[in-house]
Amino acid sequence: MPAKSKDTRPGGRSARVRAAVHRATVDLVQEVGADKVTLPAVARRAGVNPSSVYRRWGTTSALLADVAAQRKDEAAPELLGDLRADLGHAAVWTLTDLSRPGGVAFFRAEVAPDVDDRRAGLRECLERVSTRFQAALEAAARRGEETPSLDRVLDRVVAPLYFRVVFSLPETDEEYARGLVAELCDGLPASGQLPDSPRTTPE
Amino acid sequence: MPAKSKDTRPGGRSARVRAAVHRATVDLVQEVGADKVTLPAVARRAGVNPSSVYRRWGTTSALLADVAAQRKDEAAPELLGDLRADLGHAAVWTLTDLSRPGGVAFFRAEVAPDVDDRRAGLRECLERVSTRFQAALEAAARRGEETPSLDRVLDRVVAPLYFRVVFSLPETDEEYARGLVAELCDGLPASGQLPDSPRTTPE
DNA sequence: GATTTAAAGCAATGAACTTTGCTTTTGGCA
DNA sequence: TGCCAAAAGCAAAGTTCATTGCTTTAAATC
Numbered sequence: 001m002p003a004k005s006k007d008t009r010p011g012g013r014s015a016r017v018r019a020a021v022h023r024a025t026v027d028l029v030q031e032v033g034a035d036k037v038t039l040p041a042v043a044r045r046a047g048v049n050p051s052s053v054y055r056r057w058g059t060t061s062a063l064l065a066d067v068a069a070q071r072k073d074e075a076a077p078e079l080l081g082d083l084r085a086d087l088g089h090a091a092v093w094t095l096t097d098l099s100r101p102g103g104v105a106f107f108r109a110e111v112a113p114d115v116d117d118r119r120a121g122l123r124e125c126l127e128r129v130s131t132r133f134q135a136a137l138e139a140a141a142r143r144g145e146e147t148p149s150l151d152r153v154l155d156r157v158v159a160p161l162y163f164r165v166v167f168s169l170p171e172t173d174e175e176y177a178r179g180l181v182a183e184l185c186d187g188l189p190a191s192g193q194l195p196d197s198p199r200t201t202p203e
Numbered sequence: 204m205p206a207k208s209k210d211t212r213p214g215g216r217s218a219r220v221r222a223a224v225h226r227a228t229v230d231l232v233q234e235v236g237a238d239k240v241t242l243p244a245v246a247r248r249a250g251v252n253p254s255s256v257y258r259r260w261g262t263t264s265a266l267l268a269d270v271a272a273q274r275k276d277e278a279a280p281e282l283l284g285d286l287r288a289d290l291g292h293a294a295v296w297t298l299t300d301l302s303r304p305g306g307v308a309f310f311r312a313e314v315a316p317d318v319d320d321r322r323a324g325l326r327e328c329l330e331r332v333s334t335r336f337q338a339a340l341e342a343a344a345r346r347g348e349e350t351p352s353l354d355r356v357l358d359r360v361v362a363p364l365y366f367r368v369v370f371s372l373p374e375t376d377e378e379y380a381r382g383l384v385a386e387l388c389d390g391l392p393a394s395g396q397l398p399d400s401p402r403t404t405p406e
Numbered sequence: 407g408a409t410t411t412a413a414a415g416c417a418a419t420g421a422a423c424t425t426t427g428c429t430t431t432t433g434g435c436a
Numbered sequence: 437t438g439c440c441a442a443a444a445g446c447a448a449a450g451t452t453c454a455t456t457g458c459t460t461t462a463a464a465t466c
Contacts, residue, residue: 012433014443035264040423049445054424056443061238126370155383159366160358167329169357180358187390215463217413243453252415257454259413 020046021053025067034064069124079139083147084185086136091157091177093132098165099172129158148184156184223249224256228270232309237267271309274300282342286350287388289339294360294380296335301368302375332361351387359387 024045028037037060043050057063079086133153140147148156157180164172227248231240240263246253260266282289300306336356343350351359360383367375 010433013431014433017444038423050423051425051446052444154366154372155363156359159362162366163357163362211412211464213463216461217463220414241453253453254416254455255414 017046017048017052018056020048021057021063022067022070025063029064037064039063079136081139081143083136083140083145084181086139087133087153087157087181087185088178090132090136091161091181092174094129094158095161095165095172095174095177098162130154133158153184157181220249220251220255221259223251224260224266225270225273228266232267237309240267242266267309274309282339284342284346286339286343286348287384289342290336290356290360290384290388291381293335293339294364294384295377297332297361298364298368298375298377298380301365306368333357336361356387360384 021042024042025037028042028045039053039057039060040050042060042063043053046053053063057066080089130150134150137147137150137153157177160180161172161177163169164176224245227245228240231245231248235244242256242260242263243253245263245266246256249256256266260269283292333353337353340350340353340356360380363383364375364380366372367379
């Protein structure tokens with residue numbers, strides 16, 4: 001709700017151009033990598049005049065951030081009423097989001113747009129990720145269950161996923177994501193056995 | 204030891220140029236951000252002819268990776284003979300490395316040099332980080348102690364550090380790094396209390 | 407010291423990327 | 437329907453990046 005990007009004239013051609021540019025951006029990021037995406041290239045691909053792109057977005061970072069930001073308005077997670085299941089769900093969602101072609105690229109784009117927006121981009125991106133987990137935690141808390149802090153979830157679940165995707169570590173899959181959650185939850189009450197802890201060595 | 208960058212003519216002017224370019228690179232990364240560093244800019248800053256820079260490094264990614272790679276040949280960690288202390292040492296070192304100006308940028312540069320070298324860059328970078336921890340683990344293993352796997356160290360210590368630095372989460376300091384190690388080690392033998400687990404919420 | 411030659415400097419060139427003033431289209435609204 | 441202004445298109449500059457052939461400097465070796 002805060003900044004609604006006061007777009008006068010949201011319909012018609014304007015919207016078409018916006019959509020075409022967004023699509024072209026996603027495509028190009030997948031094809032050549034976010035580093036090599038340029039505004040003229042996007043414009044060509046979208047069948048739009050470069051100056052239009054420059055006037056609206058200005059820089060590739062801004063464009064990438066815009067595209068990334070829009071993606072967040074997608075599925076709302078339905079909560080199952082079981083903390084472990086809900087966290088697992090969020091973890092898998094996060095992993096999927098990061099793993100898809102260009103996923104990390106968009107993640108990074110949100111993190112590193114122009115210096116001014118950098119802080120804002122960081123926070124927004126983190127919040128996006130956090131939201132899913134926060135919802136699960138709050139629901140559990142409302143049920144009176146003992147829950148880990150969000151911070152703990154970030155350290156124990158999100159950070160490893162992010163790290164493993166960035167470094168393309170093998171076997172970073174759904175099972176692994178759920179395993180991280182399980183391990184976190186098992187450590188909650190008192191102790192608990194470590195469920196067949198992670199495997200894989202870097203090589 | 205593997206690739207020693209077969210430099211014929213490592214001394215004199217050549218070395219001076221190399222040093223000047225490296226210094227200029229570090230400076231520029233800090234000042235304008237790694238995204239906006241260009242070879243001509245580096246050359247100007249270094250007082251060197253652009254073509255020299257192009258001929259030697261070719262691309263900014265290569266240059267950044269080279270600068271980053273050189274940084275790794277610094278302190279060798281002396282092992283104290285105590286797993287927790289050694290891992291803590293490595294964790295703090297990692298945190299320091301990431302936290303210094305441009306730290307994350309250089310880290311990324313190693314991870315994402317030009318697409319071809321990507322895989323190689325990934326592995327090398329990961330190995331660089333891993334080495335410190337691996338040494339501590341192996342020393343402990345030789346003493347017959349029970350040790351976590353390297354993989355586990357990556358998930359529980361390195362990943363959170365990396366994540367928190369990238370997102371500029373507050374209170375990501377030495378104490379925190381040591382806390383991660385402590386928590387990992389405490390979970391080792393059987394159970395163990397969680398040492399006043401992590402604090403801080405994203406906001 | 408003289409020789410060799412790797413690497414730096416120079417300069418011209420081409421190819422993007424950006425920017426900008428102006429014109430044209432067209433969505434929003436009375 | 438007709439007005440108005442926002443946004444798109446067009447085109448011409450202006451910048452900056454990147455490449456390359458040639459010349460000059462100065463390490464390294466004998």
